[in-house]
Amino acid sequence: MILNKSLRLKIAQMVKESGEGHIPSSYSIVDLIEHLYDKVLRVDAKKPNWEDRDYFILSKGHGCGALYVVLHKYGFLTDQDIADYSTSKGILGGHPDMTIVPGAEASTGSLGHGFPTAIGTALGLRIQNRDNRTFALLGDGECHEGTIWESANVAANLGLGNLCAIVDWNGSAAQLMPYDDMPAKWSAFGWEVHVIDGHSAEEIQATFAKLQFSSDSRPKVVIARTIKGKGVSFTEGHGPWHHRVPTDEEMLLITQELTA
Amino acid sequence: MKNLRLEFADTMLEVGPNDPRLVVMVGDISHGILQPYAKACPGRYYNIGICEPTIVNMAAGLNKTGLIPVVHTIAPFITERAYEQIKLDFGYQNLSGNIVSVGGAFDYAQLGCSHHCYTDVSLISHLKRGVVVLPGSPLEFNKLFKETYTNGLINYFRLPDNAHGVEFKDEDIQFGRGIRVREGSDATIAVIGSQLRNALLAADKLSAEGVSVEVLYFHTIKPFDFEIVRASVTKTKRLLTVEELSAHDGIFNLCLRACLGLNDVSMAQIAIDDFVHGYGTYEELCAGIGMSPGGISQAVLRLAGKNT
Numbered sequence: 014m015i016l017n018k019s020l021r022l023k024i025a026q027m028v029k030e031s032g033e034g035h036i037p038s039s040y041s042i043v044d045l046i047e048h049l050y051d052k053v054l055r056v057d058a059k060k061p062n063w064e065d066r067d068y069f070i071l072s073k074g075h076g077c078g079a080l081y082v083v084l085h086k087y088g089f090l091t092d093q094d095i096a097d098y099s100t101s102k103g104i105l106g107g108h109p110d111m112t113i114v115p116g117a118e119a120s121t122g123s124l125g126h127g128f129p130t131a132i133g134t135a136l137g138l139r140i141q142n143r144d145n146r147t148f149a150l151l152g153d154g155e156c157h158e159g160t161i162w163e164s165a166n167v168a169a170n171l172g173l174g175n176l177c178a179i180v181d182w183n184g185s186a187a188q189l190m191p192y193d194d195m196p197a198k199w200s201a202f203g204w205e206v207h208v209i210d211g212h213s214a215e216e217i218q219a220t221f222a223k224l225q226f227s228s229d230s231r232p233k234v235v236i237a238r239t240i241k242g243k244g245v246s247f248t249e250g251h252g253p254w255h256h257r258v259p260t261d262e263e264m265l266l267i268t269q270e271l272t273a
Numbered sequence: 274m275k276n277l278r279l280e281f282a283d284t285m286l287e288v289g290p291n292d293p294r295l296v297v298m299v300g301d302i303s304h305g306i307l308q309p310y311a312k313a314c315p316g317r318y319y320n321i322g323i324c325e326p327t328i329v330n331m332a333a334g335l336n337k338t339g340l341i342p343v344v345h346t347i348a349p350f351i352t353e354r355a356y357e358q359i360k361l362d363f364g365y366q367n368l369s370g371n372i373v374s375v376g377g378a379f380d381y382a383q384l385g386c387s388h389h390c391y392t393d394v395s396l397i398s399h400l401k402r403g404v405v406v407l408p409g410s411p412l413e414f415n416k417l418f419k420e421t422y423t424n425g426l427i428n429y430f431r432l433p434d435n436a437h438g439v440e441f442k443d444e445d446i447q448f449g450r451g452i453r454v455r456e457g458s459d460a461t462i463a464v465i466g467s468q469l470r471n472a473l474l475a476a477d478k479l480s481a482e483g484v485s486v487e488v489l490y491f492h493t494i495k496p497f498d499f500e501i502v503r504a505s506v507t508k509t510k511r512l513l514t515v516e517e518l519s520a521h522d523g524i525f526n527l528c529l530r531a532c533l534g535l536n537d538v539s540m541a542q543i544a545i546d547d548f549v550h551g552y553g554t555y556e557e558l559c560a561g562i563g564m565s566p567g568g569i570s571q572a573v574l575r576l577a578g579k580n581t
Contacts, residue, residue: 068337110365111366112365112366112367118337119366120361120365120366123357123361125326126330126357126358126361126362129326129327129330129331129334129358129362130330130331130333130334130337130362130366131334132327132330132331132334133330133331133332133333133334133335133336133337133342134334134335134337134338135334136319136331136334136335137296137334137335137336137337137338137339137340138338140296140316140317140335140338140340141338141339141340143338159326160324160326160327160330163324163326163327164324164327164330164331166322166324167321167322167324167327167331171319
């Protein structure tokens with residue numbers, strides 16, 4: 014079963030209309046982000062900078078289409094914001110800018126930055142004895158960056174139990190480096206590891222529901238097996254769709270598949 | 274005169290107990306001297322390790338939660354290696370913090386070019402919200418840090434290993450203002466950091482030869498005191514900059530801007546043109562690129578059209 018068909022369609026429409034965006038990278042994570050905002054994160058669309066909010070940082074910034082449609086669904090963004098995506102009139106671009114996008118917690122795009130920001134955020138919250146939680150969503154290709162493993166090392170040694178990383182394990186990394194035992198790597202760095210199907214509502218629900226957050230335990234990582242481009246038959250997998258804009262005919266096919 | 278790095282530790286100990294927002298993170302240097310601060314401010318000191326980009330990025334995350342980070346390690350690693358983190362995570366994200374380095378220029382003279390840093394001041398200056406302070410004495414650091422660390426900007430402090438040895442009065446040290454250390458009429462020397470010592474020795478030497486030199490000292494590079502340069506050069510018509518910075522983007526460029534529109538002005542620069550290969554003492558490396566009383570005085574005499 015394909016989850017979040019309407020969100021996927023909205024992502025494709027944004028990319029089609031603006032001529033910019035990463036459809037497959039957004040499709041692999043949209044189910045995870047939707048669940049977080051629906052069931053997990055303590056956030057308030059009316060007060061995006063609410064002091065007691067949880068922090069969600071999209072470290073793989075090029076998947077921002079998924080973040081935008083979820084922020085729109087939950088009231089952070091307006092219809093006009095979505096309509097103006099990637100235009101000079103709008104606040105939404107091909108990577109998120111936290112200084113202008115309500116609900117965006119980091120200005121990402123250069124890979125390997127959002128995750129260390131999350132480590133610092135989690136540490137800052139712990140220093141102040143605040144029980145807000147921090148979540149960071151990383152790409153598996155992003156895990157080629159050295160700062161990911163610097164940060165993984167630091168977070169485990171600091172015992173940042175108020176932190177949860179989510180890895181979009183969609184196989185991008187294995188395109189280049191076939192040895193890809195992601196769970197073993199995180200486990201070796203001292204993290205509490207959970208491996209799930211990132212497109213299964215049941216597994217996403219069950220896993221996030223059981224995570225225990227505290228200020229002095231191990232940080233947690235949810236490694237989500239996902240499919241790049243999941244939801245539309247011909248955008249799935251690794252290939253030309255990574256940064257491609259649909260033609261009129263392709264947009265029709267995408268619409269047909271996501272409204273069937 | 275007290276070492277600048279010790280003054281840094283003492284200033285953290287002075288400020289930290291009174292400001293619960295201050296958090297110090299180091300890249301495995303100065304760990305021992307910061308223990309009094311760590312004891313006085315439990316939970317607000319972290320020796321993160323050898324991972325400078327992550328330390329800088331974490332500092333931005335700390336600031337997101339309302340804390341005021343101070344990041345401290347060796348200049349090339351915290352500015353050049355981690356520049357993208359400074360640019361994006363502090364600059365693009367409109368966050369603020371404090372970076373305090375040691376080992377600028379070739380202070381680690383015997384360790385080779387891997388530990389040199391000539392571009393730090395230029396790099397931070399490229400950021401509109403960047404502030405650059407190069408204190409050459411303990412009082413300068415103490416006063417300027419306390420004045421700036423909560424300003425909501427990206428503050429960079431380069432601590433030289435060798436204090437310049439001049440005891441300024443408290444009221445002489447004003448953020449963003451140059452100091453006219455010596456008045457003169459034939460030439461102006463604009464100088465930063467430890468080189469103030471050599472500049473003053475050169476001025477003595479030149480005075481004995483009948484050349485009157487005005488010495489301007491700058492502890493704040495950004496914002497720069499353009500007015501004091503323009504006023505001085507309007508009078509002397511000759512300017513030499515002496516700076517432990519890249520010759521390709523240092524205070525010479527700022528002084529050029531200060532002198533725009535002035536006629537009949539001669540200018541010269543003593544700076545770091547390329548990697549300073551080789552080893553030796555700090556003083557030996559300085560002398561090799563003209564940063565000595567003799568080198569400075571000869572440069573002034575050349576500006577004045579006198580054979581040297």
